[in-house]
Amino acid sequence: MNDQIAFMTRCVTTGRMTRREFIGRSAALGIGAAMANTIYAQAARAADPVMGGTIKLGMQGGSTTDSLDPALTTNAAGLMLLRLWGEPLVEQDDDGGLQGKVAESYEGSDDAVTWRFRIRKGITFSNGQEVTPDDVVATLQRHSDDESKSGALGLMRDIKDIRVDGQDVVIELNAANADLPYLMSDYHLLIQPGGGKGAPDAAIGTGPYILKDVDMGVRFVAEKNPNYWGDLGYADTIEILVINDDTARVAALQSGQVDLIDRVPPRTAGLVARAPNINVHKTSGPGHYVFIMHCDTAPFDNNDLRLALKYAMNRQEMVDKILFGYGSVGNDTPINASYPLFSEMEQRTYDPEKAAFHYKKSGHDGSVLLRTSDNSFPGAPDAAALFQQSAKAAGIDIEIKREPNDGYWSEVWNAQPFCTSYWGGRPTQDQMYSTAYLSTADWNDTRFKNEQFDQILLAARAELDQAKRKQMYADMGKIVHDEGGLICPMFNDFVEASSTRVSGFIEGIPGQILMNGYAPHRMWVNA
Amino acid sequence: MGPILTLLAQRIALSLLLLLMVSALIFAGTLILPGDVAQSILGQSATPEALANLRAELGLNEPAISRYFSWLSGIFHGDLGTALTSGQDIAASIGSRLSNTLFLAFWAALISVPLAIFLGLLSVRFKDRWPDKLISAVTLTSISIPEFLIGYVLMYLIAVKLGWFSSVAMINDGMSLGQKLNAIALPVMVLTLVVLAHMMRMTRAAILNVMQSAYIETAELKGLSGLDVIRKHAFPNAIAPIVNVVMLNLAYLVVGVVVIEVVFVYPGMGQYLVDHVAKRDVPVVQACGLIFAAVYIGLNMIADIVSILANPRLRHPK
Numbered sequence: 001m002n003d004q005i006a007f008m009t010r011c012v013t014t015g016r017m018t019r020r021e022f023i024g025r026s027a028a029l030g031i032g033a034a035m036a037n038t039i040y041a042q043a044a045r046a047a048d049p050v051m052g053g054t055i056k057l058g059m060q061g062g063s064t065t066d067s068l069d070p071a072l073t074t075n076a077a078g079l080m081l082l083r084l085w086g087e088p089l090v091e092q093d094d095d096g097g098l099q100g101k102v103a104e105s106y107e108g109s110d111d112a113v114t115w116r117f118r119i120r121k122g123i124t125f126s127n128g129q130e131v132t133p134d135d136v137v138a139t140l141q142r143h144s145d146d147e148s149k150s151g152a153l154g155l156m157r158d159i160k161d162i163r164v165d166g167q168d169v170v171i172e173l174n175a176a177n178a179d180l181p182y183l184m185s186d187y188h189l190l191i192q193p194g195g196g197k198g199a200p201d202a203a204i205g206t207g208p209y210i211l212k213d214v215d216m217g218v219r220f221v222a223e224k225n226p227n228y229w230g231d232l233g234y235a236d237t238i239e240i241l242v243i244n245d246d247t248a249r250v251a252a253l254q255s256g257q258v259d260l261i262d263r264v265p266p267r268t269a270g271l272v273a274r275a276p277n278i279n280v281h282k283t284s285g286p287g288h289y290v291f292i293m294h295c296d297t298a299p300f301d302n303n304d305l306r307l308a309l310k311y312a313m314n315r316q317e318m319v320d321k322i323l324f325g326y327g328s329v330g331n332d333t334p335i336n337a338s339y340p341l342f343s344e345m346e347q348r349t350y351d352p353e354k355a356a357f358h359y360k361k362s363g364h365d366g367s368v369l370l371r372t373s374d375n376s377f378p379g380a381p382d383a384a385a386l387f388q389q390s391a392k393a394a395g396i397d398i399e400i401k402r403e404p405n406d407g408y409w410s411e412v413w414n415a416q417p418f419c420t421s422y423w424g425g426r427p428t429q430d431q432m433y434s435t436a437y438l439s440t441a442d443w444n445d446t447r448f449k450n451e452q453f454d455q456i457l458l459a460a461r462a463e464l465d466q467a468k469r470k471q472m473y474a475d476m477g478k479i480v481h482d483e484g485g486l487i488c489p490m491f492n493d494f495v496e497a498s499s500t501r502v503s504g505f506i507e508g509i510p511g512q513i514l515m516n517g518y519a520p521h522r523m524w525v526n527a
Numbered sequence: 528m529g530p531i532l533t534l535l536a537q538r539i540a541l542s543l544l545l546l547l548m549v550s551a552l553i554f555a556g557t558l559i560l561p562g563d564v565a566q567s568i569l570g571q572s573a574t575p576e577a578l579a580n581l582r583a584e585l586g587l588n589e590p591a592i593s594r595y596f597s598w599l600s601g602i603f604h605g606d607l608g609t610a611l612t613s614g615q616d617i618a619a620s621i622g623s624r625l626s627n628t629l630f631l632a633f634w635a636a637l638i639s640v641p642l643a644i645f646l647g648l649l650s651v652r653f654k655d656r657w658p659d660k661l662i663s664a665v666t667l668t669s670i671s672i673p674e675f676l677i678g679y680v681l682m683y684l685i686a687v688k689l690g691w692f693s694s695v696a697m698i699n700d701g702m703s704l705g706q707k708l709n710a711i712a713l714p715v716m717v718l719t720l721v722v723l724a725h726m727m728r729m730t731r732a733a734i735l736n737v738m739q740s741a742y743i744e745t746a747e748l749k750g751l752s753g754l755d756v757i758r759k760h761a762f763p764n765a766i767a768p769i770v771n772v773v774m775l776n777l778a779y780l781v782v783g784v785v786v787i788e789v790v791f792v793y794p795g796m797g798q799y800l801v802d803h804v805a806k807r808d809v810p811v812v813q814a815c816g817l818i819f820a821a822v823y824i825g826l827n828m829i830a831d832i833v834s835i836l837a838n839p840r841l842r843h844p845k
Binding site for chain 1: 792
């Protein structure tokens with residue numbers, strides 16, 4: 001058995017075995033998952049990073065019409081670019097906490113209204129200019145200006161004042177928000193010289209790489225920044241190719257044109273993983289697919305009918321057949337373990353008897369109309385049909401209406417009482433709940449209006465004691481789980497793949513795609 | 528030579544007139560797109576001031592006719608305007624995309640046209656025997672399969688399994704000619720397979736038609752070999768319809784390869800156009816439309832001119 005473990009450890013070190021495989025095979029040897037995880041972590045660390053070389057990425061998302069201005073970046077390829085040349089004040093770390101980037105530390109006042117970020121001394125932009133607190137203030141002002149087209153504008157609305165105080169930047173809020181530091185990790189908020197007001201798309205920042213070659217929507221080349229303050233980045237050169245076609249992206253990885261790709265289609269991920277020179281990685285993220293009911297519209301204003309439909313959903317079947325296993329079951333809240341301050345709750349499972357009980361209690365008669373479309377999430381019409389079948393077993397008749405893709409987001413979603421949709425998730429629970437579950441939210445697509453929920457949400461935002469906050473979020477989750485109009489059958493994973501030419505991919509890092517966008521920095525070309 | 532010059536001048540003038548009409552059509556087409564251009568650029572959250580500013584900037588407050596003529600006069604001065612999305616000069620950014628598209632089309636044509644004509648001649652020579660049937664079967668099969676599928680199949684077999692050529696045909700200025708050719712090998716193969724059948728079948732039909740003539744029989748009776756008869760007597764008389772179909776396919780190679788560009792990630796005009804249509808970048812769409820129309824009309828004009836010149840009755844009028 002020791003030989004077997006030694007062999008497997010070597011496989012991990014050379015990148016030929018993923019964590020899941022390792023744990024699976026260890027289980028076959030009678031080693032528990034926790035133990036296997038520890039051995040895996042040691043093996044993965046034992047692989048010493050190698051400096052130098054070129055890592056090539058094949059990315060989906062990215063268009064000729066994109067801009068290098070961080071305020072206007074919207075897609076996956078753009079995110080990876082920003083991560084190369086720039087840095088925000090702070091960034092999420094691997095455990096869902098925060099680490100300092102341009103700011104070396106931060107602290108909030110007791111009432112969570114005033115926040116102070118200590119700017120790192122002696123670091124420079126890629127044009128040689130030293131980073132000053134004034135640059136930070138100018139950057140944040142550019143993104144919070146009313147005229148701003150920044151994707152981060154929504155996060156900045158509550159800011160009353162931003163000012164310089166010595167080496168600190170002080171942010172004053174209109175109302176308490178314990179999550180402000182998380183908001184500052186938003187990928188749009190890269191610190192630029194002079195706030196980027198003169199030349200927002202100059203791509204000058206404090207990042208570990210410097211853009212050398214830019215062909216929008218086609219190809220980008222970045223080289224190591226010799227003056228970078230931190231220790232991030234092994235490869236000398238990082239090349240990003242925009243390959244929007246799924247088949248072409250996978251073929252590019254298989255034929256060795258690129259080393260790392262995002263968004264492997266779940267349908268074919270199993271086939272891709274069979275190739276000896278390719279590792280498929282999955283990371284659970286905050287994105288989820290939903291069936292949403294308007295809590296204020298008949299017949300869904302009856303909580304028993306909502307519960308009946310929730311119990312009639314076979315979540316595991318959805319994960320198996322719609323996500324092909326690349327995902328996890330949802331629990332009728334928009335929150336999963338990828339969020340900070342998440343706490344477990346009893347899992348709701350498929351229970352035709354309970355569904356029938358609540359259905360009978362609701363007194364509803366006749367069928368329930370569910371609207372769906374191809375673009376509401378991948379495989380939505382199939383998921384609706386599965387739901388129809390599992391509900392039938394509980395005696396609930398669901399009528400499916402297929403809507404056209406065109407106009408789905410304006411005519412059906414947030415307009416019709418019961419439909420399929422998806423959410424990409426938000427960095428914090430507060431953001432997610434404020435965006436879609438607060439009574440007054442524009443995007444309250446379940447018309448969920450619960451006074452108690454709103455009160456806890458606002459109180460939690462101002463609460464600095466993390467244990468208390470965690471309990472508050474657990475209470476809120478329970479309310480949505482029991483009374484909300486959300487049926488959340490599944491959270492979809494990020495499915496990504498790398499070739500064995502590169503090592504260092506770590507699964508399960510919270511945040512955005514590809515190790516929160518840092519895969520090219522943290523991976524290396526094997527010697 | 529008087530009458531033939533008149534004919535040519537007429538044909539060229541006709542093409543220019545056609546191009547002018549197409550430009551009006553393109554302009555009108557983008558006008559009747561639903562929704563206000565400024566609104567669709569700025570999105571739903573646009574403030575009234577921003578909308579008014581953008582409208583003034585785009586000159587949307589002027590009547591359509593005067594906008595059309597200022598756009599047209601800009602084109603005559605080589606000014607295609609600036610892109611709404613990136614603010615860059617369109618002529619400059621289209622330049623490199625157009626040259627990439629022409630580069631791919633050139634190499635695809637260089638291989639497919641001689642190959643098609645040669646295969647066509649071969650089919651005539653062995654009419655109704657096995658080489659003819661084999662050539663027809665293979666080329667007709669390849670034209671019947673959707674081009675993206677041929678692309679995927681070749682990508683899987685040649686790039687992934689054999690590892691001979693790259694599956695990503697991304698070229699850039701830093702590459703040598705050899706590297707570029709290596710990169711575009713697969714798309715060139717696919718395009719060749721797609722356009723081969725049409726040209727080859729036309730060559731075969733046109734020459735067979737001529738082969739029925741009395742002078743071919745004379746040539747055979749005086750003892751010329753089969754291929755010589757075709758080369759010296761049949762081919763020159765069948766040139767007009769062949770050139771016509773060749774030009775149609777060349778035009779396709781320039782304006783119709785969007786799907787191939789997407790599949791092989793080739794940075795050409797097609798991808799550029801699609802990206803800008805998605806963002807409603809009207810000036811870029813207009814410019815691309817006009818360039819595509821000009822290519823199409825220009826190549827057809829060349830085909831007509833060749834037909835005129837190839838016709839002895841027009842070259843030597845009584």
